[in-house]
Amino acid sequence: MPKKVLIKGNEAIGEAIIRAGCRHYFGYPITPQNELTNYMSKYMPEAGGVFIQAESEIAAINMVYGAAGAGARAITSSSSPGISLKQEGISYIAGAEVPAVVVNVMRCGPGLGGIMPGQSDYFQAVKGGGHGDYRNIVLAPNNGQELYELTVKAFDLADKYRVLVMVMADGALGQMMENVEFKDKETPYKIDKPWATTGSGMKRKKNYITSVYINPDELEAVNIRLQAKYKEIEKEEVLFEETDCEGADIIICAYGLAARITRNVMKLAAEESIKVGLLRPITLWPFPKDAVGSLADKTDVIMSVELSAGQMVEDVRLAVNGKKPVHFYGRTGGNLPTQKEILNEIKRVLEKEVK
């Protein structure tokens, strides 16, 4: 395969999975991520790996739990309704501290919703989704190149912290064809997994992987350890991209596809002498709260633009903490906000807020 190829987003994720050294993929069909499952069914066996089309999303995430528990890099992918089904397994994986990767090529909900792109799984991804006090690292790519690179990175982060990492794309990014360069790392990330259920080989004491502790003190100790790990991740792994924020009339917070649309809005606005900045979270959890909080010193108005009814805006408001007004604009149902719509909303907000 040439180094730079024109490839669908879903397939770029597939190529990243293989190049990240993952050899265990467990999937179940759901639109709009089917190209990924199809890609895996062909190329995973070619790479000497395991592809299983599971009987359900629930089974697929539990196969990931088993394979990752046994020491392998393992992944499943799905789209919104299927990700809901995986939440039980995701909670168990978090509790058992097994490193795993899940891809969500988001569509729109609630319920069966529609197959068009959405960003309405933000709450589910960053606030829990399943039961219990746990966190997943959530990565939000905004183009084909990032679909590739952040998927590779997801495996490294999962192994580094023994957490579940979710790659949050959407139907448009998954279906879009773009130029992607498959950068392979010089030295693949390698980590020993002495805790894995590999069979003892009679060379060590038994390993067991569990998330159940009937004794409250034991379970609290596990929770305290988990929270300490999450604090460390919040300190070390925040990723974001800041564009033209200094002295901006308004700063937009947007991730993924919404950030891409916003970039074009910035050019449109400049033609009308409105200076628009962009803060694009790349990690949705850990949320770049310091960066978003400091926006209040750079501008007078902040607005979150999402393909949802307003989810990330809650974290933006928490980070800004009342220092400056925070507005929201979004579309749902699979409709994308047009550049013109966003620009009109910017003008309306500026008129209201800037006297």
Next chain:
Amino acid sequence: MPKRLHPKSLENTIMHYCPGCSHGIAHRVIAEVIDELGIEGKIVGIASVGCSYNNYLYFKFDMQQAAHGRAPAVATGVKRVHPENVVFTYQGDGDLAAIGTAEIIHAAARGEKITTIFINNAIYGMTSGQMAPTTLIGQVTTTSPLGRDTSLQGFPLKMSEILSQIDGAVFVERVSMHDVKHILSAKRAIKKAFKVQMAGLGFSIVEVLSTCPTNWRLSPVDSAKWVEDNMMEYYKLGNYKGAELEV
């Protein structure tokens, strides 16, 4: 008096199971089989949800705890990473025959090279004795207080019969652990089920008719008799598939 030999694959610890419960016997039999096959270093067990949720504390080999019903999917993941290992699930009737029916059926359908030990005691033990998918017709439980009425609660599932219809399931046998004679024959079946897996032939399962004196509201002795008089009537013992396999 002969010295009591403790299986190497079983921790020398006190188990939390009630007096007269079959779990302890089943654990010991599995441990003995693993010792005899010499596979302590390459066995991985999957614990499930129910009274045996923490049997990784009792077995002395690698184990992974699974969510309710999902053990066959977890075992699939473990086995596909290390095909040379011997992987088994240990599941109860609520786990396997209610919430986990999809997972067990499809693990069998894939011919997944794992072994399932299916503990059927016709009741939910852990949660205080509710009706199970295998609760007998007329049996009183905390959620069928007037006895299981087929017009309202349907019929008990015969999982060995169902699974033996699946091509990927190559060894299916139903055994009981209510007396010494049956325990010995149960051990033979479990050993063969593991050997079938080790020969790479496909999915194997042993259904073990088991006691739950606490939730049956019977003494251990009467419980053993209840298995013989009632359970074995509905759940016929014997090999359903793979008797002819030479492994």
